[in-house]
Amino acid sequence: MLIQVENLSRVYRTPIAPKNWGERLKHLLRANYEDKLSVSAVNFNIAAGECVGLVGPNGAGKSTTIKMLTGILEPSSGRVLVAGYHPQRDRVKYVKKIGVVFGQRSQLWWDLPVKDSFEILQALFDVPQAAFKARLDLFRREANLDEFYQRPVRTLSLGQRMLCEIAAAFLHSPDVVFLDEPTIGLDLDMKARMRGLIRKLNQESGTTVLITSHDVGDIERLTQRLLLIDKGTLRFDGSLADFRSHAGDGRWWAARLQPDLVAAAEIQLRAHHSALPVRQRGEWLEIARHDTLPFAELMQLLAPYSVSELKPVEQEFEELLHGFYLANQAEAVC
Amino acid sequence: MLGIPFKGCAALAWGSARLVATDRKGRWLVTIGYLIAMWLLYYLWAALYADTPTRAGMTFNSAVLHVLVAQTLLAFLPVGTDWRLAREIRSGEIATQLILPMSLPLRQFAISLGRALAKATYILPAFALFLWYFDLSLTPKTIPLALASIALSFVLLFCIDFVVALAGFIATDLWGITASKDALVMFLGGALIPMAFFPAGMREVLAYLPFGHFFNTPVGYINGEIVSVQPLLIQAAWALGFVLAAAWAGRVVLRKLIVFGA
Numbered sequence: 001m002l003i004q005v006e007n008l009s010r011v012y013r014t015p016i017a018p019k020n021w022g023e024r025l026k027h028l029l030r031a032n033y034e035d036k037l038s039v040s041a042v043n044f045n046i047a048a049g050e051c052v053g054l055v056g057p058n059g060a061g062k063s064t065t066i067k068m069l070t071g072i073l074e075p076s077s078g079r080v081l082v083a084g085y086h087p088q089r090d091r092v093k094y095v096k097k098i099g100v101v102f103g104q105r106s107q108l109w110w111d112l113p114v115k116d117s118f119e120i121l122q123a124l125f126d127v128p129q130a131a132f133k134a135r136l137d138l139f140r141r142e143a144n145l146d147e148f149y150q151r152p153v154r155t156l157s158l159g160q161r162m163l164c165e166i167a168a169a170f171l172h173s174p175d176v177v178f179l180d181e182p183t184i185g186l187d188l189d190m191k192a193r194m195r196g197l198i199r200k201l202n203q204e205s206g207t208t209v210l211i212t213s214h215d216v217g218d219i220e221r222l223t224q225r226l227l228l229i230d231k232g233t234l235r236f237d238g239s240l241a242d243f244r245s246h247a248g249d250g251r252w253w254a255a256r257l258q259p260d261l262v263a264a265a266e267i268q269l270r271a272h273h274s275a276l277p278v279r280q281r282g283e284w285l286e287i288a289r290h291d292t293l294p295f296a297e298l299m300q301l302l303a304p305y306s307v308s309e310l311k312p313v314e315q316e317f318e319e320l321l322h323g324f325y326l327a328n329q330a331e332a333v334c
Numbered sequence: 335m336l337g338i339p340f341k342g343c344a345a346l347a348w349g350s351a352r353l354v355a356t357d358r359k360g361r362w363l364v365t366i367g368y369l370i371a372m373w374l375l376y377y378l379w380a381a382l383y384a385d386t387p388t389r390a391g392m393t394f395n396s397a398v399l400h401v402l403v404a405q406t407l408l409a410f411l412p413v414g415t416d417w418r419l420a421r422e423i424r425s426g427e428i429a430t431q432l433i434l435p436m437s438l439p440l441r442q443f444a445i446s447l448g449r450a451l452a453k454a455t456y457i458l459p460a461f462a463l464f465l466w467y468f469d470l471s472l473t474p475k476t477i478p479l480a481l482a483s484i485a486l487s488f489v490l491l492f493c494i495d496f497v498v499a500l501a502g503f504i505a506t507d508l509w510g511i512t513a514s515k516d517a518l519v520m521f522l523g524g525a526l527i528p529m530a531f532f533p534a535g536m537r538e539v540l541a542y543l544p545f546g547h548f549f550n551t552p553v554g555y556i557n558g559e560i561v562s563v564q565p566l567l568i569q570a571a572w573a574l575g576f577v578l579a580a581a582w583a584g585r586v587v588l589r590k591l592i593v594f595g596a
Contacts, residue, residue, distance in 0.1 A: 072432050092435050100433045107430045111353050123345030124434055152356075
């Protein structure tokens, strides 16, 4: 396994705000702290060449996990091994094997042309000229790099800059690339170009990619596997298809009925099969596909309600993800 | 050699020199400001010497040259490493430096070196013009020793700036500590007035401290006041101590950063 994470935990120590004057005076001399568990006993492995999505609501512990994987932050406990390196202990050697994009920060030189930033990275990462040229050719083909290669970074649009950030992260042919919110703030066309470039580099170069994003489009279109983290705990690790069946209510049938009969049909179905999930959406009645209710029987049940159209539907991935977050919140409240 | 990535350092120095070069208007403003300051200093010292040919054992020419050379070094050797690094620490930009295969102090050193060299390309011609206009001339006895002393002065100034910048991890506003550092370095280092003007007791104490090596020693070599290699060796010893201290502070802070978070 290229990335091995075992019992990874991270505790942040934060000062407790004083509540009254007595506490404020004490705070001047000696502040009180509380420990907050940001990541708690997380375990996962990622094989070489995988493209994995790390998702979760804000404050779930995604960025902290990425920071620990990139060597920027030391775990409070647990073990991380990436490409045989201990990220914190072997930092200088290790970072030559990885590429990182932080959506909110830049590793390019703001006032210099993109070309200069890339040449500085080439020297820093000791990339041979032939390999450097081959990578640039790839970026020229896939990301139209020539459009803005000679322009100072400060003059680029956000999308162009992010394309350059992605290219910079892949410039030294790293084994693993960590992408933290790479498409934040981009328009649809730029997102598509960005995803195309990442997919190409993942599939053709075999670079392992771990991506965090709040844009479910990034996850759906790029990744084969999902790591879902919430409140510092890994809640799900599996394929997107597994997640659909695990988190959602699977596939549904949607039947278009005569509008004034939808409510009656719902009552009829519930009476027939009390555990069967059924919901109304306007003149559509959606019924979960279930082994205990064969299609022919369903048709018989719906026949009196004037079915004019029938189609299979799937819940949107975003909806499933949102439902999963909400379910976790509710669980925490209980 | 020594595990130093020279190619990477050279690329960073070149990149940062290019950054200075791209700021054409800033370059002109700095040069004009520098020339005005030099002109004012010249007439200030001329006024101080109006009624006497020597002060503190120095003639007008030697005193004014000392101050002008020191001010010239001050114009291009310190390159604001303290402010720049402190800003990167406060904004969290430091994280992007930790994903580069180079130690934090070395990266900062390469960037500062590039800036200093780029600034020298326009400050030194302005200085030459100034000397020509006022019919002044430099008389270094040993140019290699003078150049070595300037290089060591740069190392000392960089190290003190780097260590001060690390205070950015514990304080939001570094103005006080940076201003105090600048005042100490300039005054006790002999950049404002030659150290010959200090009281004898103070000079004795300062002889055991590194301050004189910030400006007084390189200026001494450039003006031909120092010919022996001994001050250079002492300056080199201080520079080595400062480098070790900066490397240690950098390691401690990096440890703190990755243990406690940025």
